[in-house]
Amino acid sequence: xxxxxxxxxxxxxxxxxxxxxxxxxxxxxxxxxxxxxxxxxxxxxxxxxxxxxxxxxxxxxxxxxxxxxxxxxxxxxxxxxxxxxxxxxxxxxxxxxxxxxxxxxxxxxxxxxxxxxxxxxxxxxxxxxxxxxxxxxxxxxxxxxxxxxxxxxxxxxxxxxxxxxxxxxxxxxxxxxxxxxxxxxxxxxxxxxxxxxxxxxxxxxxxxxxxxxxxxxxxxxxxxxxxxxxxxxxxxxxxxxxxxxxxxxxxxxxxxxxxxxxxxxxxxxxxxxxxxxxxxxxxxxxxxxxxxxxxxxxxxxxxxxxxxxxxxxxxxxxxxxxxxxxxxxxxxxxxxxxxxxxxxxxxxxxxxxxxxxxxxxxxxxxxxxxxxxxxxxxx
Numbered sequence: 001x002x003x004x005x006x007x008x009x010x011x012x013x014x015x016x017x018x019x020x021x022x023x024x025x026x027x028x029x030x031x032x033x034x035x036x037x038x039x040x041x042x043x044x045x046x047x048x049x050x051x052x053x054x055x056x057x058x059x060x061x062x063x064x065x066x067x068x069x070x071x072x073x074x075x076x077x078x079x080x081x082x083x084x085x086x087x088x089x090x091x092x093x094x095x096x097x098x099x100x101x102x103x104x105x106x107x108x109x110x111x112x113x114x115x116x117x118x119x120x121x122x123x124x125x126x127x128x129x130x131x132x133x134x135x136x137x138x139x140x141x142x143x144x145x146x147x148x149x150x151x152x153x154x155x156x157x158x159x160x161x162x163x164x165x166x167x168x169x170x171x172x173x174x175x176x177x178x179x180x181x182x183x184x185x186x187x188x189x190x191x192x193x194x195x196x197x198x199x200x201x202x203x204x205x206x207x208x209x210x211x212x213x214x215x216x217x218x219x220x221x222x223x224x225x226x227x228x229x230x231x232x233x234x235x236x237x238x239x240x241x242x243x244x245x246x247x248x249x250x251x252x253x254x255x256x257x258x259x260x261x262x263x264x265x266x267x268x269x270x271x272x273x274x275x276x277x278x279x280x281x282x283x284x285x286x287x288x289x290x291x292x293x294x295x296x297x298x299x300x301x302x303x304x305x306x307x308x309x310x311x312x313x314x315x316x317x318x319x320x321x322x323x324x325x326x327x328x329x330x331x332x333x334x335x336x337x338x339x340x341x342x343x344x345x346x347x348x349x350x351x352x353x354x355x356x357x358x359x360x361x362x363x364x365x366x367x368x369x370x371x372x373x374x375x376x377x378x379x
Contacts, residue, residue: 017167017168017171031174032170033169033173033207039215039218042215043159045218046155046218060136061141064141070087088126091122091123092127094122094126095120095121095123096119098119099115101115102115102116102119121249128242128249131242135234135238136239139234139235140238143231144231147227151224155217155218159214162207162214165203168207169203172199172200173200176197176199179195258356316347316349316360317349317351320349320350321348323377324375324376325375325378336369337369337370338361338363338367339368340361345378346363346370347362348360348361358371359372
């Protein structure tokens with residue numbers, strides 16, 4: 001009991017001494033041991049890393065889950081160390097509504113059939129979004145959280161210890177200075193000077209040891225940057241995969257809707273008057289193949305009427321020709337197709353019985369089949 005009381009009294013005395021030293025420093029009444037410039041730079045760099053990591057983490061959470069209530073719920077589940085329940089994405093919910101609408105309005109009607117097609121596409125988009133959120137959370141958000149809740153807490157703890165050691169050191173310096181001043185007036189203070197010098201040596205040793213520990217932790221921020229860089233690459237990779245999947249799903253849907261439009265509104269152009277999204281630029285052949293417009297072979301597209309089509313005998317209709325800008329280079333598969341160069345303008349038109357994914361293109365005295373997905377139809 002006496003030991004505990006003495007320890008509490010000693011701790012209270014140390015705390016009071018540090019408080020006095022800190023207050024006098026603030027008012028300019030006491031000297032303060034300054035850290036070297038390199039150490040100060042390490043501190044600034046560490047604080048900057050922590051601040052920006054927090055901001056990037058929070059904004060990435062907003063990107064992956066825009067609903068603030070859902071984010072709070074997920075945060076509470078994580079703090080309680082419980083599994084976050086699976087949540088339906090907005091795309092999947094839209095797909096469900098469209099499917100139900102088609103069932104009630106008539107799944108065999110043109111509108112109902114289209115609702116079902118779009119519903120299936122939205123369902124695939126929702127699944128892709130779910131995969132992206134999961135991958136980004138594991139490969140990017142989790143490492144950032146681990147740094148803030150692990151390494152940074154350790155660094156903060158050691159910095160507080162260093163601050164206390166520095167206050168103790170400066171308090172010892174102040175006591176030694178007062179003892180020497182008193183010694184100059186009387187010889188009775190020799191013991192006080194020796195005691196103050198011994199306390200200063202101990203405080204200096206503890207400060208130096210703590211400064212070295214803290215310095216090593218701060219220099220480890222470079223390794224943190226390397227780890228975060230690797231995680232950032234993983235995040236970009238998962239985001240690129242997600243958008244590539246979305247592009248492929250929407251391209252498939254565009255083709256399906258184009259075929260339906262040609263059947264419902266014969267004689268109209270199939271395609272879009274808005275420019276299509278360009279293929280994603282990547283060094284991965286697999287990704288490039290997934291993002292480039294998919295052009296079926298002529299053999300698979302040809303109908304009985306087209307099989308006997310002679311391009312020399314084809315002439316444009318009196319009305320219905322349009323100008324089109326070529327979006328991507330296209331190499332003709334055979335003599336029935338027209339090779340295309342990106343950004344050139346050609347004249348296009350459709351013929352009765354043609355596959356809706358293709359048009360007849362003319363450039364000067366050359367003509368041939370061209371894929372709709374490679375064109376931007378101009379008004």
